[in-house]
Amino acid sequence: MAEDETVKKEDDHDLIGCExxxxxxxxxxxxxxxxxxxxxxxxxxxxxxxxxxxxNGYNTICPSTDVKNxxxxxxxxxxxxxxxxxxxxxxxxGTFGVITNGIVVGSGNTPVTADDYKLATIITHGVGAGxxxxxxxxxxxxxxxxxxxxxxxxxxxxxxxxxxVTVREIGIYSLWYDGGVGSQICTCRDVLLAPVAVANGxxxxxKYTIYISI
Amino acid sequence: xTKLTGIIRITKSTxxxxxYPMHSFVQNFAYMLNxxxxxxxxxxxxxxxxxxTANVSRLAGAYNAGVTWYNWFYTAAAAIGIDTYGxxxxxxxxxxxxxxxKLDVPIAQGVGAGxxxxxxxSYQVGKxxxxxxxxxxxxxxxxxxxxxxxxxxxxxxxxxxxxxxxGQFNILICRDVLAVPVVVxxxxxxxxxxxxxxxx
Numbered sequence: 410m411a412e413d414e415t416v417k418k419e420d421d422h423d424l425i426g427c428e429x430x431x432x433x434x435x436x437x438x439x440x441x442x443x444x445x446x447x448x449x450x451x452x453x454x455x456x457x458x459x460x461x462x463x464x465n466g467y468n469t470i471c472p473s474t475d476v477k478n479x480x481x482x483x484x485x486x487x488x489x490x491x492x493x494x495x496x497x498x499x500x501x502x503g504t505f506g507v508i509t510n511g512i513v514v515g516s517g518n519t520p521v522t523a524d525d526y527k528l529a530t531i532i533t534h535g536v537g538a539g540x541x542x543x544x545x546x547x548x549x550x551x552x553x554x555x556x557x558x559x560x561x562x563x564x565x566x567x568x569x570x571x572x573x574v575t576v577r578e579i580g581i582y583s584l585w586y587d588g589g590v591g592s593q594i595c596t597c598r599d600v601l602l603a604p605v606a607v608a609n610g611x612x613x614x615x616k617y618t619i620y621i622s623i
Numbered sequence: 624x625t626k627l628t629g630i631i632r633i634t635k636s637t638x639x640x641x642x643y644p645m646h647s648f649v650q651n652f653a654y655m656l657n658x659x660x661x662x663x664x665x666x667x668x669x670x671x672x673x674x675x676t677a678n679v680s681r682l683a684g685a686y687n688a689g690v691t692w693y694n695w696f697y698t699a700a701a702a703i704g705i706d707t708y709g710x711x712x713x714x715x716x717x718x719x720x721x722x723x724x725k726l727d728v729p730i731a732q733g734v735g736a737g738x739x740x741x742x743x744x745s746y747q748v749g750k751x752x753x754x755x756x757x758x759x760x761x762x763x764x765x766x767x768x769x770x771x772x773x774x775x776x777x778x779x780x781x782x783x784x785x786x787x788x789x790g791q792f793n794i795l796i797c798r799d800v801l802a803v804p805v806v807v808x809x810x811x812x813x814x815x816x817x818x819x820x821x822x823x
Binding site: 425 | 626627628629644645646647648649650652653654656657659660661719720721722819821
């Protein structure tokens, strides 16, 4: 009997998925544009899951070459996920004005690769030309709707720059800690199906939904 | 798009090989992911509590116990004879539900009727392999030294997240019912591998 005849197989199934939705809301509260897409989880996100299976703790998995922080530097150790109540997990909500954590947006359109470690061209926080005001993000509770269990990460960005700002990419930056250095890793990145122009005074609402499916 | 897929591969000592795609992270795993992203402290929990294998609500996550760090669903290396965590097998055939918190009919450690001997667990630790397709593997061996054949129908994995006030809990994070049952004869051994594959 040939070797492959002894192997009984089925088709593959995605264990974890992620989707995004963005809305542009004008100053009167009307949704003027909406886009949905399937997200590209990056090596950093999946690595953080796999690292948890390591029975020996934080420092024996995902050495430097596998995970990079957003500065492109090597992450000396993979996620360490708890530090005297300061770091636990890969905090991904983001606080007001901070674009090193949480959902981030950018103007770059370089195609996504699994090894991306940052947005191509991040849009900074502020009211100057080309800037958006990053609001505090949120991580919603888990929703059970068989076959899915999911939760949403969301954040809004307000354009107070005085001119339209074009968004072409979105992503999530998460905090991590290796015991000596705190930094950020890019866990998701997507290039939008079409660029989105956020008018002055409008709000961009970005929503990521992470799910498992049986 | 980057994908995470899983394969359960069972190799019998007789040479027969079975492969099944993993389908089933259960709701406990979604709560853990939520807590991971939400900076939840172990004692503060992960949103709605998970259910341990006794169907008791638990709040748990990662924890630093002095020099020992527990990952956010720290699995521990299950030792020989441990059937309460790590990779586990069962005979149940009830379809998987999101709310599963234990195997349908777990096979207990032992040599009595319907029991199997659980080896220590092995983890392919180190790094995620490089290149476009990266993988990571968990392995455990099960031997049938009982008086009769045993049919393995389900495979699961039980993690051990930590609550710094209460200790570790056994939390089922995935369960799969095998499309083709694996009959393990007396004296036979099966090698069960869970391989997680990242496809760029």
